[in-house]
Amino acid sequence: MGFGQYWVLTPGSVHLGRIIVSPLARGKGIGRMLCQQLVAKAIQTTGATTVTLRVYRDNAAAVALYTSLGFAPVECESDTEVHFMKAETLCSSLPNKLS
Numbered sequence: 001m002g003f004g005q006y007w008v009l010t011p012g013s014v015h016l017g018r019i020i021v022s023p024l025a026r027g028k029g030i031g032r033m034l035c036q037q038l039v040a041k042a043i044q045t046t047g048a049t050t051v052t053l054r055v056y057r058d059n060a061a062a063v064a065l066y067t068s069l070g071f072a073p074v075e076c077e078s079d080t081e082v083h084f085m086k087a088e089t090l091c092s093s094l095p096n097k098l099s
Contacts, residue, residue: 001021001022001025001030002019002020002021002022002025002030002031002034003018003019003020003034004016004017004018004019004020004034004035004038005017005018005019005038006038006039006041006042006046006051008046008048009052012047012048012049012050013048013049013050013051013052014042014043014046014048014050014051014052015051015052015053016035016038016039016042016051016052016053017053017054019031019034019035019038019053019062021034026061031061031062031065032065032068032069035065035066035069036069039051039069039087039089043089048089049088049089050086050087050088050089051071051086051087051089052084052085052086052087053066053071053084053085054082054083054084054085055082055083055085056081056082056083057078057080057081057082057083058081063083066085067085069087070087071085071086071087072085072086072087073085074086
């Protein structure tokens with residue numbers, strides 16, 4: 001149904017990647033659940049205080065999901081095709097959105 005990974009970028013920071021939900025399962029909240037669990041596991045396992053990801057700008061559904069989870073674009077790290085997005089787990093509402 002879905003897949004995602006995380007890896008440590010630098011101490012205190014994890015990056016989410018390869019997040020995908022089967023086209024047949026989209027629109028059912030699986031992407032939200034996958035992201036919530038992936039972020040929770042990444043924070044629990046690594047102790048990270050920052051979570052980042054990249055998403056194509058034209059993927060409106062994914063951009064909306066990540067924004068609703070507390071991620072914000074970092075324009076100086078983005079390019080014309082891809083948003084670099086970041087959530088500060090201790091300073092943002094991200095932990096509350098994982099409940």
